[in-house]
Amino acid sequence: MKSSRLEAFSDGVIAIIITIMVLELKVPLDGSPKALLHLLPLFLSYALSFVLVAIYWVNHHHLIHLIRKVDGAVLWLNANLLFWLSLTPFATAYMGQTHAAPMSVAFYGTVQTTCAVAYAFLHAAIARQHADDDQFMARYALMLRKNRIAIAITAATIPAAYVSVRLAMVLIVLPAVMYFLPDRRMEMNEAT
Amino acid sequence: MKSSRLEAFSDGVIAIIITIMVLELKVPLDGSPKALLHLLPLFLSYALSFVLVAIYWVNHHHLIHLIRKVDGAVLWLNANLLFWLSLTPFATAYMGQTHAAPMSVAFYGTVQTTCAVAYAFLHAAIARQHADDDQFMARYALMLRKNRIAIAITAATIPAAYVSVRLAMVLIVLPAVMYFLPDRRMEMNEAT
Amino acid sequence: MKSSRLEAFSDGVIAIIITIMVLELKVPLDGSPKALLHLLPLFLSYALSFVLVAIYWVNHHHLIHLIRKVDGAVLWLNANLLFWLSLTPFATAYMGQTHAAPMSVAFYGTVQTTCAVAYAFLHAAIARQHADDDQFMARYALMLRKNRIAIAITAATIPAAYVSVRLAMVLIVLPAVMYFLPDRRMEMNEAT
Amino acid sequence: MKSSRLEAFSDGVIAIIITIMVLELKVPLDGSPKALLHLLPLFLSYALSFVLVAIYWVNHHHLIHLIRKVDGAVLWLNANLLFWLSLTPFATAYMGQTHAAPMSVAFYGTVQTTCAVAYAFLHAAIARQHADDDQFMARYALMLRKNRIAIAITAATIPAAYVSVRLAMVLIVLPAVMYFLPDRRMEMNEAT
Numbered sequence: 001m002k003s004s005r006l007e008a009f010s011d012g013v014i015a016i017i018i019t020i021m022v023l024e025l026k027v028p029l030d031g032s033p034k035a036l037l038h039l040l041p042l043f044l045s046y047a048l049s050f051v052l053v054a055i056y057w058v059n060h061h062h063l064i065h066l067i068r069k070v071d072g073a074v075l076w077l078n079a080n081l082l083f084w085l086s087l088t089p090f091a092t093a094y095m096g097q098t099h100a101a102p103m104s105v106a107f108y109g110t111v112q113t114t115c116a117v118a119y120a121f122l123h124a125a126i127a128r129q130h131a132d133d134d135q136f137m138a139r140y141a142l143m144l145r146k147n148r149i150a151i152a153i154t155a156a157t158i159p160a161a162y163v164s165v166r167l168a169m170v171l172i173v174l175p176a177v178m179y180f181l182p183d184r185r186m187e188m189n190e191a192t
Numbered sequence: 193m194k195s196s197r198l199e200a201f202s203d204g205v206i207a208i209i210i211t212i213m214v215l216e217l218k219v220p221l222d223g224s225p226k227a228l229l230h231l232l233p234l235f236l237s238y239a240l241s242f243v244l245v246a247i248y249w250v251n252h253h254h255l256i257h258l259i260r261k262v263d264g265a266v267l268w269l270n271a272n273l274l275f276w277l278s279l280t281p282f283a284t285a286y287m288g289q290t291h292a293a294p295m296s297v298a299f300y301g302t303v304q305t306t307c308a309v310a311y312a313f314l315h316a317a318i319a320r321q322h323a324d325d326d327q328f329m330a331r332y333a334l335m336l337r338k339n340r341i342a343i344a345i346t347a348a349t350i351p352a353a354y355v356s357v358r359l360a361m362v363l364i365v366l367p368a369v370m371y372f373l374p375d376r377r378m379e380m381n382e383a384t
Numbered sequence: 385m386k387s388s389r390l391e392a393f394s395d396g397v398i399a400i401i402i403t404i405m406v407l408e409l410k411v412p413l414d415g416s417p418k419a420l421l422h423l424l425p426l427f428l429s430y431a432l433s434f435v436l437v438a439i440y441w442v443n444h445h446h447l448i449h450l451i452r453k454v455d456g457a458v459l460w461l462n463a464n465l466l467f468w469l470s471l472t473p474f475a476t477a478y479m480g481q482t483h484a485a486p487m488s489v490a491f492y493g494t495v496q497t498t499c500a501v502a503y504a505f506l507h508a509a510i511a512r513q514h515a516d517d518d519q520f521m522a523r524y525a526l527m528l529r530k531n532r533i534a535i536a537i538t539a540a541t542i543p544a545a546y547v548s549v550r551l552a553m554v555l556i557v558l559p560a561v562m563y564f565l566p567d568r569r570m571e572m573n574e575a576t
Numbered sequence: 577m578k579s580s581r582l583e584a585f586s587d588g589v590i591a592i593i594i595t596i597m598v599l600e601l602k603v604p605l606d607g608s609p610k611a612l613l614h615l616l617p618l619f620l621s622y623a624l625s626f627v628l629v630a631i632y633w634v635n636h637h638h639l640i641h642l643i644r645k646v647d648g649a650v651l652w653l654n655a656n657l658l659f660w661l662s663l664t665p666f667a668t669a670y671m672g673q674t675h676a677a678p679m680s681v682a683f684y685g686t687v688q689t690t691c692a693v694a695y696a697f698l699h700a701a702i703a704r705q706h707a708d709d710d711q712f713m714a715r716y717a718l719m720l721r722k723n724r725i726a727i728a729i730t731a732a733t734i735p736a737a738y739v740s741v742r743l744a745m746v747l748i749v750l751p752a753v754m755y756f757l758p759d760r761r762m763e764m765n766e767a768t
Contacts, residue, residue, distance in 0.1 A: 001637055008200075008584070009633065012591035015204035020599060022278050023212060027285040031293025036286075047275070054271045057201065061193055079630045083623070086598050093603040094612075101607025200392070207396035214470050215404060219477040223485025228478075239467070246463045249393065253385055392584075399588035406662050407596060411669040415677025420670075431659070438655045441585065445577055 003067040013082045018053045024093035042096030049092040068129040081118040087111045102161045105168045109157030116151045150175035195259040205274045210245045216285035234288030241284040260321040273310040279303045294353045297360045301349030308343045342367035387451040397466045402437045408477035426480030433476040452513040465502040471495045486545045489552045493541030500535045534559035579643040589658045594629045600669035618672030625668040644705040657694040663687045678737045681744045685733030692727045726751035
C-alpha cells in the first residue's frame with residue numbers, strides 16, 4: 001500500500017468527521033431569538049472542534065509524508081487515531097447539549113487526550129522507520145519531550161473540569177495550539 | 193502541501209455539506225398529499241442552498257488554481273470558508289422548518305454573508321501571492337469592488353428579513369448570481 | 385476544469401447518497417423479531433435504491449469520459465443530475481416508512497423520472513460537443529430513441545402507483561435495467 | 577473503467593460507513609455519569625465494527641490490486657460487497673441499543689456472514705481472471721479452504737447468539753481476525 005492511499009482514506013474520514021458534527025446542531029422548531037440563542041453553547045463547541053480537527057488534518061498530512069513504508073504498525077496506528085478522532089462529534093455534541101457540564105467537559109478532555117496519545121503512537125512508529133537517520137532522530141527527541149508536555153496538559157483537563165470549566169477549556173486549547181501547529185522542524189526535515 | 197490536496201479535502205467537505213442537507217428533509221409518516229406538501233418550504237430552501245453551495249464549489253476551484261504556495265494564511269482562510277459553508281445545512285433546515293420565519297431568513301442571510309466575507313478573505317490572501325503581477329492586480333482591483341457590492345447586498349438581507357421575506361430572498365439570490373458565477377476575467381488570467 | 389475533477393466530485397456526492405440512505409433504517413429499540421420484521425419494507429426499498437444509484441454511478445462514469453470540454457452547460461447539467469439523485473434517500477425512506485403507500489410510490493417514480501430526464505439532458509449536452517463526429521451522432525440518435533422510451537416507462541409509474549403498487553414497481557425496475565446498464569455501443573465509441 | 581476508480585469509489589463508501597456509525601451514539605441530555613455509562617454497550621459495538629470494517633478496507637485494497645480487468649462481474653460483486661457492508665452501522669446500533677439482545681447479535685452475525693460471502697464471491701471473480709496462472713490458482717485453492725472455514729464459523733454465530741451471547745461474540749471476532757488480516761501469500765503474489 002502506498003502512503004498516498006492511506007492519506008486519501010484518512011482525508012475522507014477526517015472530512016466526514018469535521019462535517020457531520022454540524023448535524024448535531026438540532027434545528028429549532030420556532031423562529032424565536034430565544035430558541036436560536038439556546039444553541040449557542042452547541043455552536044461554540046462545534047467551532048472549537050472544527051479548529052481542533054482541522055489542526056489534526058494539517059499535521060496528519062506532514063506526518064504521512066514522512067512515511068517510508070506503510071507497514072502493519074503504521075496502518076493500524078493510523079486507524080487507531082481515526083477511531084478516537086471519530087468520537088469528537090459525539091463529545092462535541094455532549095458538551096454543547098449539557099451546556100458544558102463538568103462530566104461532559106471531562107469526557108471531551110478524555111477524547112482529546114486519547115487523540116493526542118494516538119497521534120504520538122503513530123508518530124513514534126513512523127520515527128522508527130528513520131532510526132538510521134541521526135538528524136531525524138535528534139529532531140524527534142526534541143518533539144517527543146514537547147509531545148509529552150502537551151499530552152500531560154490535555155490530560156489535566158479531565159480533573160480540572162470538576163474544579164473549573166473555564167480552566168479546563170484553557171487547558172484544552174493551549175496544548176492543541178502549541179503541539180499541533182505544523183512544526184517548522186518537521187517541514188525542514190521534509191525539505192532536506 | 194500541494195494545492196491539489198487542499199482542493200481534494202475541500203471538495204470532500206463541500207460534497208458532504210451539499211449532500212447531508214437532504215437528511216434534514218424528515219420523512220412524513222403517512223402517505224397523504226398534505227404531509228408531503230408540508231415539506232415544500234424545506235424542499236425549496238434545500239434547492240436554493242444546493243445551488244448556492246454548487247456555485248461556491250465551481251468558484252472555489254478557480255480560486256484554488258491561482259494558488260502559488262499553500263502557506264498558513266491560505267490554509268486557515270480556506271478552513272475558515274469551509275467552516276461557514278458547513279453551517280449552510282443548519283441554516284437551510286432552520287429556514288425550511290420555520291416556514292421562512294423572519295428570524296430564520298435573517299440567520300440564513302448572516303451565514304451567506306459570512307461565507308461571502310470568508311471567500312473574499314481567501315481571495316485576498318491568494319491575490320497577495322501575485323503582488324508582483326500588475327496585470328493580475330489590476331483585475332483583482334476590479335473584482336474587489338464587485339465583491340464589496342455583493343457582500344453589502346447579501347448583508348442587507350439581514351435587516352430586510354424583518355421587513356419582507358420576499359425582498360430578503362431576492363437579496364440572497366441576486367449577489368450570489370452576480371458575484372459567484374465563474375468570472376471570465378479570472379479564467380482569462382488562468383489561460384495567460 | 386478537467387473532467388477528472390468533475391468526476392471525483394460527482395463520485396463523492398454519489399458515494400454519500402448511496403451510503404446515507406442506510407441512516408434512514410431507524411434502529412428498533414427492542415430485540416423482538418416483530419420489531420425487525422417491521423423494517424422489511426424500508427430494507428427492500430433501500431436495496432432497490434442502492435442498485436439504481438449504483439447503475440447511475442457506472443453509467444455516469446461512461447458519460448464523463450465522453451466529455452471533450454467541461455463548459456458551463458456540462459457543469460450545471462451535472463449538478464442538476466446530482467440534485468435529483470440526492471432526493472433518492474428521502475424518496476426511499478418515504479416509500480419504506482409508509483409501507484409503499486400509493487402516494488409514496490408515485491413520489492419515488494417522480495424522483496426516478498427527474499433523474500432520468502436530468503441524465504438525458506447531460507447526455508445531450510455532451511453529444512453536442514461531438515456534433516462534427518458522424519459516427520458518434522448516429523449512435524447517439526439510436527440511444528436517444530431508447531432514452532425516450534425509458535423515460536416514458538419511468539414516468540408511467542406515477543399514475544400506475546394509484547392503480548397497482550406492484551405494477552408501478554415493475555415499471556420502475558424495467559427501464560432502469562434496460563436504459564442504464566452500460567451500453568456496449570458507448571463503450572465501442574470509447575475504444576475507437 | 578480502471579481499477580483505481582473502483583478503488584476510489586469503494587474507499588469513499590467505506591470511509592462514510594466507518595464514520596457515520598458514530599452518529600448512532602445518541603448524545604445523553606444530562607451530564608450525569610449514569611447517562612454516559614448507559615452508552616457503553618453502544619460504544620463497544622461501535623469499536624468492534626470500526627475494527628471489522630477497517631480490516632475489510634485493508635483487505636479490499638489487496639484484492640483490488642489483483643484485478644486485471646474491471647468487467648461486469650467484478651463491478652457488481654464489488655457493489656454487492658459494499659451493500660452488505662453498508663448494513664454494518666445499522667446492525668451495530670441495533671446490537672448496542674438492545675444491549676446485545678440475542679436477536680440483535682444473531683442479526684449482526686448475519687450481516688457479517690453476508691459480508692464474508694460477498695467478499696468471497698468478489699475474490700472468486702478476480703481469481704477467474706487468473707485462471708491461466710497456475711501459481712496464483714494454487715494459492716487461491718489454499719485460501720478458498722480457509723475462507724470456507726471462516727464463513728462457517730461466522731455463520732455459526734447466528735444460532736450461537738440464542739445459546740450464549742459471549743460465545744457468539746467470540747465467533748464473530750475469531751474468523752474476522754483469522755480470515756481478513758492481510759494474507760502474506762497474497763502479498764507475495766503481488767510482489768512477483
